[in-house]
Amino acid sequence: MENKITTGTAIGKIILIGEHAVVYGQPALAIPFPETRIKTIISRKRGPVMLDCFFYKGLLLNAPERLLGLTTIIKEIVNGFDKELKDFSIRIESSIPPERGMGSSAAVAVATVRALYDFFDQPLTDQDLFKWSNISEKIVHGNPSGIDTAIIIGETPLYYIKGKPFVPFPFKLDAFLIVADTGELGQTQAAVASVEKLMDTDPEKGEDIIKQLGFLTKNAKVSIESNDGEKLGETMSKAHSLLDKLGVSNEILNLLVSVAVENGALGAKLTGGGRGGCMIALAATQQEAISISNKLLCNGAKNTWIYNMGVDLL
Numbered sequence: 082m083e084n085k086i087t088t089g090t091a092i093g094k095i096i097l098i099g100e101h102a103v104v105y106g107q108p109a110l111a112i113p114f115p116e117t118r119i120k121t122i123i124s125r126k127r128g129p130v131m132l133d134c135f136f137y138k139g140l141l142l143n144a145p146e147r148l149l150g151l152t153t154i155i156k157e158i159v160n161g162f163d164k165e166l167k168d169f170s171i172r173i174e175s176s177i178p179p180e181r182g183m184g185s186s187a188a189v190a191v192a193t194v195r196a197l198y199d200f201f202d203q204p205l206t207d208q209d210l211f212k213w214s215n216i217s218e219k220i221v222h223g224n225p226s227g228i229d230t231a232i233i234i235g236e237t238p239l240y241y242i243k244g245k246p247f248v249p250f251p252f253k254l255d256a257f258l259i260v261a262d263t264g265e266l267g268q269t270q271a272a273v274a275s276v277e278k279l280m281d282t283d284p285e286k287g288e289d290i291i292k293q294l295g296f297l298t299k300n301a302k303v304s305i306e307s308n309d310g311e312k313l314g315e316t317m318s319k320a321h322s323l324l325d326k327l328g329v330s331n332e333i334l335n336l337l338v339s340v341a342v343e344n345g346a347l348g349a350k351l352t353g354g355g356r357g358g359c360m361i362a363l364a365a366t367q368q369e370a371i372s373i374s375n376k377l378l379c380n381g382a383k384n385t386w387i388y389n390m391g392v393d394l395l
């Protein structure tokens with residue numbers, strides 16, 4: 082049996098503003114986050130397919146329910162190539178903390194599809210990647226807007242509206258973004274479902290919040306275009322209050338947002354699905370960013386990253 086190894090990689094993402102509202106047709110702004118990455122390695126190995134990843138190590142066919150998105154697309158892809166599901170193993174290495182609103186589920190799907198197509202010597206188009214990642218995301222989230230997949234495949238900042246052509250939004254903002262991990266698993270599926278419930282039970286309230294979030298995203302775009310970090314920060318904090326009202330924040334996210342703002346951040350908010358996961362804060366200078374990051378770590382954040390928005394997004 083010929084020895085063969087292929088790899089696929091994918092980066093993480095950060096939603097600057099517009100999460101949840103994007104599911105309902107409002108715009109969202111998101112950026113690639115290459116500080117965190119997924120790498121999938123597929124190697125030829127006789128026998129049933131084995132999977133080795135953060136949540137599970139063992140036979141692919143016995144993988145737990147939480148990996149159903151990934152295992153479903155692996156089976157369907159191999160089936161579509163008219164190959165048998167055997168004689169290879171899959172290892173997934175990740176520096177994207179799982180279930181923290183950094184797009185790890187879409188990144189795992191994208192990296193794995195890339196490695197799998199390469200392993201079976203099949204040409205892969207971006208359309209194929211979108212299709213498979215979105216199938217997996219649908220199983221994971223229920224009702225994904227597609228923003229995670231779009232950023233992770235495109236690796237460029239986007240002003241994203243569900244169902245519309247992607248508008249790349251490369252920008253240069255003289256500010257620093259601090260990303261802080263609460264260490265708590267985010268609950269994207271539950272948060273998305275709870276917003277859906279609110280839209281059913283109290284449509285007036287739900288639609289009002291979603292509309293306001295959309296308005297803030299449009300404002301954020303203008304602030305970025307005019308290199309106005311202060312305005313962007315204010316808008317981010319307003320978005321956080323609305324997300325809290327929407328019921329997708331939690332105690333630790335609210336605490337870290339307050340700590341950031343009390344310690345000089347221009348603004349702060351949760352990022353991604355919420356109810357755990359990560360928050361972001363904007364700082365005018367690198368020194369302030371370092372100081373805010375230290376305060377966040379002292380107040381319960383498990384990890385932080387600092388992102389120079391003046392250079393890293395070009």
Ligand code: PMV
Pocket residue numbers: 096099100101102103104181182183184185222224225226227228229267269273352353354355
């Ligand atoms: O938690 P994440 O990284 O999967 O981000 C979810 C973003 C939402 O807007 C809440 C859902 C979506 O599909 O857009």
